Amino acid sequence: MQTVIALDAMGSDRAPKPEIEGALAAARHYGVKVLLVGPEAQLKRELKNHPSASYLPIEIVNASQVITMDEKAAQAVRSKRDSSMRVGLRLVRDKKAIGFVTAGHTGAAMATAKMVMGALPGVDRPALAMVFPTSAAKPCILIDVGANVDSKPQNLAQFAIMGEMYSRSIFGTEKPTVGLLSIGEEETKGNELTRQAYALLKDLPLNFIGNVEGRDLYNGHVDVIVCDGFVGNVALKISEGLVEAVRYLLKESLKSTITSQVGALLSRRAFVDFGKRLDYSEYGGAPLLGLKGVAIVGHGASNNNAIKNAIRVAKQFAESGINQRIEQEFTSNRAEAAVVAAAAAGESWKED
Amino acid sequence: MQTVIALDAMGSDRAPKPEIEGALAAARHYGVKVLLVGPEAQLKRELKNHPSASYLPIEIVNASQVITMDEKAAQAVRSKRDSSMRVGLRLVRDKKAIGFVTAGHTGAAMATAKMVMGALPGVDRPALAMVFPTSAAKPCILIDVGANVDSKPQNLAQFAIMGEMYSRSIFGTEKPTVGLLSIGEEETKGNELTRQAYALLKDLPLNFIGNVEGRDLYNGHVDVIVCDGFVGNVALKISEGLVEAVRYLLKESLKSTITSQVGALLSRRAFVDFGKRLDYSEYGGAPLLGLKGVAIVGHGASNNNAIKNAIRVAKQFAESGINQRIEQEFTSNRAEAAVVAAAAAGESWKED
Numbered sequence: 291m292q293t294v295i296a297l298d299a300m301g302s303d304r305a306p307k308p309e310i311e312g313a314l315a316a317a318r319h320y321g322v323k324v325l326l327v328g329p330e331a332q333l334k335r336e337l338k339n340h341p342s343a344s345y346l347p348i349e350i351v352n353a354s355q356v357i358t359m360d361e362k363a364a365q366a367v368r369s370k371r372d373s374s375m376r377v378g379l380r381l382v383r384d385k386k387a388i389g390f391v392t393a394g395h396t397g398a399a400m401a402t403a404k405m406v407m408g409a410l411p412g413v414d415r416p417a418l419a420m421v422f423p424t425s426a427a428k429p430c431i432l433i434d435v436g437a438n439v440d441s442k443p444q445n446l447a448q449f450a451i452m453g454e455m456y457s458r459s460i461f462g463t464e465k466p467t468v469g470l471l472s473i474g475e476e477e478t479k480g481n482e483l484t485r486q487a488y489a490l491l492k493d494l495p496l497n498f499i500g501n502v503e504g505r506d507l508y509n510g511h512v513d514v515i516v517c518d519g520f521v522g523n524v525a526l527k528i529s530e531g532l533v534e535a536v537r538y539l540l541k542e543s544l545k546s547t548i549t550s551q552v553g554a555l556l557s558r559r560a561f562v563d564f565g566k567r568l569d570y571s572e573y574g575g576a577p578l579l580g581l582k583g584v585a586i587v588g589h590g591a592s593n594n595n596a597i598k599n600a601i602r603v604a605k606q607f608a609e610s611g612i613n614q615r616i617e618q619e620f621t622s623n624r625a626e627a628a629v630v631a632a633a634a635a636g637e638s639w640k641e642d
Numbered sequence: 643m644q645t646v647i648a649l650d651a652m653g654s655d656r657a658p659k660p661e662i663e664g665a666l667a668a669a670r671h672y673g674v675k676v677l678l679v680g681p682e683a684q685l686k687r688e689l690k691n692h693p694s695a696s697y698l699p700i701e702i703v704n705a706s707q708v709i710t711m712d713e714k715a716a717q718a719v720r721s722k723r724d725s726s727m728r729v730g731l732r733l734v735r736d737k738k739a740i741g742f743v744t745a746g747h748t749g750a751a752m753a754t755a756k757m758v759m760g761a762l763p764g765v766d767r768p769a770l771a772m773v774f775p776t777s778a779a780k781p782c783i784l785i786d787v788g789a790n791v792d793s794k795p796q797n798l799a800q801f802a803i804m805g806e807m808y809s810r811s812i813f814g815t816e817k818p819t820v821g822l823l824s825i826g827e828e829e830t831k832g833n834e835l836t837r838q839a840y841a842l843l844k845d846l847p848l849n850f851i852g853n854v855e856g857r858d859l860y861n862g863h864v865d866v867i868v869c870d871g872f873v874g875n876v877a878l879k880i881s882e883g884l885v886e887a888v889r890y891l892l893k894e895s896l897k898s899t900i901t902s903q904v905g906a907l908l909s910r911r912a913f914v915d916f917g918k919r920l921d922y923s924e925y926g927g928a929p930l931l932g933l934k935g936v937a938i939v940g941h942g943a944s945n946n947n948a949i950k951n952a953i954r955v956a957k958q959f960a961e962s963g964i965n966q967r968i969e970q971e972f973t974s975n976r977a978e979a980a981v982v983a984a985a986a987a988g989e990s991w992k993e994d
Contacts, residue, residue, distance in 0.1 A: 360828050425890040436825055439833035473788055473875040476712050481791035481872045504879025508887035520833045521876055523825040524869075527856025528877050532884050535860035538777040 292323045292347065295604050296378040296387035299328035300356040301394030302592045309393070310336050312597025313348055320602055323347035325387055327378040329354060353377035359590060363397030367405065375399060379406040382583045389584035389604030391575060393592040399585065400437040400578060407583040410613065412620030415441070416580035417449045417519065418587060419456050420526060421573050426510020431457055432471075433516055435576060436523035443486035446470070446516050447494060452579040452616055453514040454496055459612040466513035469502030471521060477501065483518060491516070574599030577607055580616065584608045644675045644699065647956050648730040648739035651680035652708040653746030654944045661745070662688050664949025665700055672954055675699035677739055679730040681706060705729035711942060715749030719757065727751060731758040734935045741936035741956030743927060745944040751937065752789040752930060759935040762965065764972030767793070768932035769801045769871065770939060771808050772878060773925050778862020783809055784823075785868060787928060788875035795838035798822070798868050799846060804931040804968055805866040806848055811964040818865035821854030823873060829853065835870060843868070926951030929959050932968065936960045 297313055299306040306328055313324040326333055330352040337343045337350070353374040357366040370376070375394060381387040383406055392399050400416060409416055417434035424430050433453040438445060450468050457466035470488055472480035477488055479501060491498045502512050507525065517525070574596065575588035584607045588600040649665055651658040658680055665676040678685055682704040689695045689702070705726040709718040722728070727746060733739040735758055744751050752768060761768055769786035776782050785805040790797060802820050809818035822840055824832035829840055831853060843850045854864050859877065869877070926948065927940035936959045940952040 359826075362830050423887075425887040439825070471876060473791070473872055473879070474711075478714050484872075503883075504876045504881075505883030505886065507880055508883040517876075520825055520836075521873055524823060524856045524873055525876060525880050527825070528859055528880050529856075529884055531855075531857030531860040532881055533888075534857065535775075535777040536885075536888055 293321070293605055293608070294323045294325060294387040295601050296325045296327055296351070296381040296390045297597070297601065298374045298378045298390070298392035298394055299326040299333055299350075300353075300374040301392040301590075302588070302597070303359070303393075303590045305356075305393070306333060306336055308592055308594045308597050310340065310343075311594035312592075312601065314340055314342055314346055315594060315598040316601035317346040317348055318342070319598070320605060322601060322605055323349070324601065325349050325351045325378070325381060327351045327353050327381070328356070328374045351377060351381065357395050357398045359395055361395065361398065363395060363401045366395065366398050367401045373398075373402070375402050376406060379403055379583075379585065382585070383407050388608040389586065391586045391588065391597070391600045391604050393575070393588035393590060393597065393600070396436050396587055399587050403578055403581050403583075403585045407581045407585070410580050410582055410617045410620060413448055413452070413580035413616075415445050415448070416578045417445075417452060418522075418576045419453055419579050420522075420576040422507055422529070423573070424508050424510035428463070428510055428513070429461065430507055430510065430512060431514045432507060432522055432525060433514065433579065434519035434522050435526045436519045437578060438519040440520070441483065441518040443483060443490050446483070446487040446518070447490040448580070448620075450491055450494060450496055450498070450514065450516045451619055453516060455612060455616050455619055456577070456579060457513045459610045459615055460606065461513075463513050465497045467499045467511075468496045468514045468516065469499050469506060469512040471504070471515050471517035471525075472501035473503065475501050475503065487516070572599060574601075574603035577603065577612075579612075582613065584613065645673070645957055645960070646675045646677060646739040647953050648677045648679055648703070648733040648742045649949070649953065650726045650730045650742070650744035650746055651678040651685055651702075652705075652726040653744040653942075654940070654949070655711070655745075655942045657708075657745070658685060658688055660944055660946045660949050662692065662695075663946035664944075664953065666692055666694055666698055667946060667950040668953035669698040669700055670694070671950070672957060674953060674957055675701070676953065677701050677703045677730075677733060679703045679705050679733070680708070680726045703729060703733065709747050709750045711747055713747065713750065715747060715753045718747070718750050719753045725750075725754070727754050728758060731755055731935075731937065734937070735759050740960035741938065743938045743940065743949070743952045743956050745927070745940035745942055745949065745952070748788050748939055751939050755930055755933050755935070755937045759933045759937070762932050762934055762969045762972060765800055765804070765932035765968075767797050767800070768930045769797075769804060770874075770928045771805055771931050772874070772928040774859055774881070775925070776860050776862035780815070780862055780865070781813065782859055782862065782864060783866045784859060784874050784877060785866065785931065786871035786874050787878045788871045789930060790871040792872070793835065793870040795835060795842050798835070798839040798870070799842040800932070800972075802843055802846060802848055802850070802866065802868045803971055805868060807964060807968050807971055808929070808931060809865045811962045811967055812958065813865075815865050817849045819851045819863075820848045820866045820868065821851050821858060821864040823856070823867050823869035823877075824853035825855065827853050827855065839868070924951060926953075926955035929955065929964075931964075934965065936965065 299309045355370040355373040418437040419433040420435040457463040472484045575586040578585045651661045707722040707725040770789040771785040772787040809815040927938040930937045
């Protein structure tokens with residue numbers, strides 16, 4: 291049976307163009323069938339510009355509403371019952387697709403996914419995990435990068451378990467190291483949240499290496515870094531901004547002398563390589579972990595390449611069975627340890 | 643009268659070598675006198691390796707204790723009454739020097755400075771302000787980058803006033819724009835702290851442009867960005883880590899083909915330019931704003947160039963009279979507005 295992915299055709303800032311082009315590319319390259327979810331008439335019109343759509347496995351599923359970036363998540367989820375997000379997530383819940391991809395509103399995606407698919411038993415809050423390139427050969431997973439703000443210590447403990455499983459399932463890391471993002475390596479450094487989370491994390495049966503700092507995101511010293519979603523999202527956006535600035539400054543520097551212009555020309559290929567390794571669109575979207583189903587959230591500024599890669603990530607996640615493994619994890623002794631640790635810290639494990 | 647700067651000779655990770663070399667360079671290039679504060683015997687021994695010390699205005703001031711990076715700030719401040727930090731800050735309080743520089747423990751520097759010098763009236767918590775290079779012609783000030791964690795909304799309002807004054811006093815920006823670091827531009831986006839701080843900030847007589855995102859730190863869209871010190875420190879360390887990774891990857895990419903090796907050779911000069919613009923040691927240390935005196939905190943990994951530049955920053959700060967201007971600001975109608983706003987938000991202005 292063909293792998294089917296439901297794609298929110300109206301998510302990105304320039305939707306539905308990148309979505310349609312990304313879907314066509316994914317159908318061509320990965321042999322997946324893509325369900326384009328959004329206003330049927332508009333999508334039909336757009337598809338007419340792409341002759342390949344007639345022979346590739348692309349189908350439109352109608353959804354009359356669209357959640358925009360400036361809406362409040364909770365309100366949008368309540369009021370727009372026929373949004374492209376909600377319809378797309380229902381397709382996964384109803385087994386019409388094995389995964390969902392959106393480049394839309396992260397908060398709305400998280401809230402809708404939790405409502406439509408439900409969270410895995412033992413998971414209070416699903417979280418967004420993002421893969422960062424490092425100067426070492428292996429990537430680093432940062433969790434959460436924006437699905438939750440004002441997280442509780444037990445949320446961070448759950449993020450750690452999910453992130454560690456991600457590293458094992460998708461990258462095959464044997465005993466992934468897990469670090470807590472803080473502002474100093476010593477246990478006492480950090481804020482109230484990290485100090486309480488530290489106490490929980492060190493009692494979990496994970497390869498917990500203690501506090502790590504921002505610089506460790508890029509040096510390959512740790513496989514999984516755990517943080518609150520506000521901090522993680524700032525980390526992500528700071529990185530994007532810096533990469534943009536580096537590119538700009540590099541271009542500018544290379545313009546400054548004739549000698550370096552020649553150099554620039556000759557080393558263009560090297561820059562393309564370099565750019566690719568730091569381009570988030572190459573890594574595809576970020577999975578929402580802890581749900582009863584696969585949901586991948588892409589960047590609002592996604593281009594067709596990013597959408598194509600997010601579809602690849604959705605396929606890979608569904609095939610890896612990571613959700614089933616996270617569920618097992620939470621019903622095994624690890625979860626028990628987490629519950630015990632949380633209780634010992636005077637925190638209730640279930641929070642909402 | 644000669645400008646005198648007190649330098650914690652024992653602050654950096656490789657102290658006192660970078661401190662001594664940085665002090666000599668600063669004395670030579672900026673015409674300042676440097677008081678090297680630390681264990682006299684050790685410093686004397688080290689100075690013997692530098693013949694120029696005999697004719698440059700360098701003096702040793704004895705301090706028998708050193709606060710190390712792994713100590714708890716509060717405890718170190720209480721127990722080490724003769725630390726190089728404390729003795730150095732006393733020199734400023736007693737008008738023996740116009741500014742203090744350390745590359746040591748940020749938390750200890752903040753706590754000691756607050757105790758020895760005192761905070762300016764109206765300032766609950768001094769904050770560390772850091773200048774970031776942007777792809778535009780002007781820099782961006784991020785405040786706080788690590789002096790405070792678990793900040794209250796009124797702390798962020800005070801950081802905004804101090805940061806704005808920094809931008810005006812040191813960079814001569816006329817009406818600096820001030821943004822609140824969050825994870826979405828809309829007022830409703832963010833966490834509890836940012837939503838409450840937003841309400842205070844919009845009532846202050848500042849050029850407040852609302853929420854900004856991590857990427858705005860590097861694109862020159864805003865002059866001053868306000869955040870809690872945990873978030874700001876993560877932002878700083880993430881940036882440092884990414885710059886390191888970029889340098890490494892670039893070097894690696896450029897090695898990969900003969901063509902790009904030639905390119906690398908030709909464009910070496912351009913890379914040096916580029917590196918300098920992103921090298922924090924070129925920008926010197928970060929000032930602790932809101933104190934009755936000038937205190938500059940450098941990076942623990944400071945080299946002699948960073949120390950030299952931190953001394954330059956201390957001199958520039960002392961000469962700008964920024965503390966006096968911040969004090970005026972807090973006793974003028976602006977501060978009144980802040981108090982009113984804080985009261986309206988149901989927060990007590992004075993917190994500790």
